[in-house]
Amino acid sequence: xxxxxxxxxWVICKSGTSVKIECxxxxxxxxxxxxxxxxxxxxxxxxxxxxxxxxxTYEQGVEKDKFLINHASLTLSTLTVTSxxxxxxxxxxxxxxxxxxxxxxxxGDGTRLSIL
Amino acid sequence: xxxxxxxxxxxxxxxxxxxxPCNHSTISGTDYIHWYRQLPSQGPEYVIHGxxxxxxxxxxxxxxxxxxxxxxxxLHRATLRDAAVYYCIxxxxxxxxxxxxxxxxxxxxxxxx
Numbered sequence: 001x002x003x004x005x006x007x008x009x010w011v012i013c014k015s016g017t018s019v020k021i022e023c024x025x026x027x028x029x030x031x032x033x034x035x036x037x038x039x040x041x042x043x044x045x046x047x048x049x050x051x052x053x054x055x056x057t058y059e060q061g062v063e064k065d066k067f068l069i070n071h072a073s074l075t076l077s078t079l080t081v082t083s084x085x086x087x088x089x090x091x092x093x094x095x096x097x098x099x100x101x102x103x104x105x106x107x108g109d110g111t112r113l114s115i116l
Numbered sequence: 117x118x119x120x121x122x123x124x125x126x127x128x129x130x131x132x133x134x135x136x137p138c139n140h141s142t143i144s145g146t147d148y149i150h151w152y153r154q155l156p157s158q159g160p161e162y163v164i165h166g167x168x169x170x171x172x173x174x175x176x177x178x179x180x181x182x183x184x185x186x187x188x189x190x191l192h193r194a195t196l197r198d199a200a201v202y203y204c205i206x207x208x209x210x211x212x213x214x215x216x217x218x219x220x221x222x223x224x225x226x227x228x229x
Binding site for chain 2: 004006034036043044045046049091093095097102104105106107108109110112
């Protein structure tokens with residue numbers, strides 16, 4: 001069964017709207033979660049690392065004021081796309097790593113975001 | 117993360133074995149070799165991983181070269197549901213919070229009925 005739950009799976013909204021995406025770890029605690037973005041026919045690109053109880057770490061070129069990340073508990077991280085525009089339309093995927101490098105990383109099913 | 121090189125695409129006939137290669141010549145001694153696959157409009161799915169020895173699970177087998185500079189993911193009987201992009205990723209620990217996976221372009225596997 002799924003060990004990382006991502007919600008919503010699909011959202012369409014108007015330009016200028018803020019959209020929140022939730023990522024929950026099921027049956028395990030995740031002090032760190034990763035947020036990826038994937039454009040059509042491209043690979044996953046890491047956007048930021050979400051850390052429980054502290055500020056997120058953003059990859060170069062990712063606007064932290066645009067993509068707000070909150071990791072308020074050991075099982076929930078949220079990504080808010082603020083004042084979304086059509087160029088923010090993408091597939092957003094979260095993942096939660098295990099505590100051991102010898103274990104697989106778990107991914108959410110992704111959120112398809114379409115900004116009109 | 118050390119880099120991997122995979123062919124952009126491969127084709128296989130249904131019910132035949134598939135060998136997906138991956139080169140990782142700069143692998144370090146502590147890097148694990150992970151394979152994930154991604155079906156259309158889904159998040160990546162774990163397939164298999166290994167360090168030095170060959171590995172088998174219900175989904176696939178992983179053959180690792182003796183010098184660890186390359187590996188091969190083996191699907192024993194390809195089905196239409198195996199059509200996906202397969203990513204070969206090296207994963208090692210390099211400090212707090214450093215288990216992140218860096219995705220390359222992967223290999224798009226097409227399965228022909």
